Structures are given as C-alpha cells and as structure tokens.
Amino acid sequence: MPSRDEIVRWYGEYLDACNRRDWEAVAAFVAEQVLVNGETRSRAEYVAGVRRTTMIFPDYRWELRRAVVEGEWLAVHLYDTGTRHWEFLGADGDGSKVETDEFDLYRVVDGQIVEVEGTADNARLRE
Template sequence: MDLKAFYRSYLQACNERRFDDLAEFVADDVEVNGEPRGVAQYGADLRDFTEAVPDFHWELRHLLVDGNWLSAHLWDTGTSPAGRAGMIQEFSDFAVERTIPASSRSMSVIINALAGDVLMLAFLTWTRLHGIISLEIGGHLAATGIGAAALFEAELETIRTQAAQLPPAIGS
C-alpha cells in the first residue's frame, strides 16, 4: 500500500466533505481522545464540525513514511463560529494497518468552542509545541534535517508575534 497516496486520498475525502466514504480510510473501532467513536460517529463529528466551520480546510505540508508509520504536518485553516479566521498546525503520527486512526483529527474539533483571541492563541501554542515534541520523541524530526531547538525557537517567535497582535487588553 502506498501510504502517501492513501493519506492524501483521506485528506481529499475530508476536504470534499465525503464523510460517508471514510470507512475506506478510518478503522471501524476508531477511538477519539481515548473513547470509542466508530467510523460512522467519527464521520458525523467531522460533518458537524465542518458545518460549523464551512471553510475549514486540511492542507498537507509534510508527510513522512517509515514502514507502516506515517507522520503528517498539516495547516488547518478556517473561520471559527465567532468569525475569527485562523490556522492550526496539526502534527500527527500513527501506525497504519489498513485504515487511519482518527486520533489525528480529535484536536481540531476544539476550534468549535473557540470564542476569544486568548483561547485561540493558547490552543495554537499547545498544538505547535506538542507537534514539535511529538515529532522529536518519535524520532521523525531528525530525518528532516531540521534541528528541534531551531524549530522550537521559530515557533516561539511566531507565537510571540501573534500575541503582540492581540488587542491591548488581551495581549498585555
């Protein structure tokens, strides 16, 4: 199985809102945040989410495959229900047998609850730094030739810049 093509097909189905087709990609016994969801509920959750954030889009930036392990770096973009446009960097790595575990999508659902700039910045900070740490712990970052410390510092600088752009009552 060509895991890169498989994952790209999965993302295409998500971006085209073909959630009824997810059984071809997602395991029947999928768990989200440690709780059993099943592929039908997983698809319904994505449908509900994209109805709340109609312009949401998953953009693949980097994809690494090592045996049956897949690591993906995505830029998730959309406008929150509160009207705030944003981008979330998503980092996922998992073993693929026949289908993709849906844990990689579980954090995106949180954007539904985002109402304020501070919460958005906190969420973006957590996802960025968690992703870097996950890639480093999994040994996937070294294969890119990018130093973990340099990437970490670059992300912190991006976060500082975003924080400086918040309204003064929130950013100070």
C-alpha cells in the same frame, strides 16, 4: 507493505475526501472501530467528529505540509484554515478567518485508520 509514496498518496485522498465533505468516502478510510486519543470510537463517531469541525468552520481545509512513514505509522503536519461561523472554545462565530497547525499520528492497517493521536493549536482557532 505499501511504499511511503503509496501511503502519502492514500492520505492525500483521505484529506481530499475531508475537504470535499464526502463523508461516505471519509468513512471508507476508517476501520469499524478506531482508537482516537486513547478512546475507542465507532467509524460513525469518528466521521461525526470531523463533520463537527466543518459545521463550526464551513470552509475548513486541511493541507498536508509534511509526512513521515514508519511501518504502520504515519505522522503528519497539517496546515488548517477556515472561517469561524459558530462559537468555538468561547470565541464567537463572527466570521473570523483562522489558521492553525495540526499534528497527527495515525496507525494504518489494511488501508484503514485504526488509531490516531492528534492535536491542533486550538488556541489559534479562537483568535
């Protein structure tokens, strides 16, 4: 079993790949099938979901604030920022700077995300 520090370092590499928009590297962190908020998704669907965020907010960045590790589970608090360039939940793509908090719970097996439950304060992304 990897140590807490190893898991947090691994997750930092995942976030770095997301922030670099290195979609092949992001995919390497995800199992072929992954359970996302109770729905089974393919690796490609998972990556496409992350990409959608960066299409609406081209400069979107995820920053790790806190992490808690327990066995296969990793809970994270992220601080997210970006600029809204396209419509999102009824808000125009007017170039507004946005920020929000995101909370995710990942199950990681053999170095890959197999399950994630997550939520972000999307209301703040509309402001």
